[in-house]
Amino acid sequence: LAKTTQPISMDSYEGQEVNITCSHNNIATNDYITWYQQFPSQGPRFIIQGYKTKVTNEVASLFIPADRKSSTLSLPRVSLSDTAVYYCLVAVNQAGTALIFGKGTTLSVSS
Amino acid sequence: GAVVSQHPSRVICKSGTSVKIECRSLDFQATTMFWYRQFPKQSLMLMATSNEGSKATYEQGVEKDKFLINHASLTLSTLTVTSAHPEDSSFYICSARGPPRETQYFGPGTRLLVL
Secondary structure, eight states, X not given: OOOOBOOSEEEEETTOOEEEXXXXXXXXXXXXXXXXXXXXXXOOEEEEEESSEEEEOSSOEEEEOTTOSEXXXXXXXXXXXXXXXXXXXXXXXXXXXXXXXXXXEEEEEEO | OOOEEEEOSEEEEOTTOOEEEEEEESSSXXXXXXXXXXXXXXXXXXXXXXXXXXXXXXXXXXXXXXXXXXXXXXXXXXXEEOSOOGXXXXXXEEEEEETTTTEEEEOOOEEEEEO
């Protein structure tokens, strides 16, 4: 099972760009990298998913180097409402169906 | 993206009673749904995989007789916490894979408090 490592916490100010890097050294060939955002007492919300190179949507960008051993979630111009826990996910359970969560990164945005 | 709903959003029950939580995929069909549990300040922990028309698959350490899962249709899975005790108090979140690319979407969660 591919394991992910990401910083426990990060601090930022409103309007700044935030980059959260996740390492996944033993990612499998057919694994996608998916990032979720979770607010307190809510279910995780899908942010972005990628396999290689760069993916961009209206919320974030995801950068994946050629070796795919890491990925970086980029949040442009964060606001106070971006304060949340961000999870980088690669691993699935033994049956190969469900995502397994690591500890996540708690992002705190201040004014 | 695809939408997953849960009901109820929160429930309080007495110790020894059973509680049922519903999980629905609103705009897609899901042959497989997942149930997670999350304690305060911790990450989500996978409890079981719910399979439409067949038995659920439980993760190691999860009591199948205590957490009954039924997946009777392609859009509905239920989790019943039987004989609930205070230690079962937690945030229960369901999930299902939907379009595109079988992305895993999560419900809003159900807060269970057992008194």
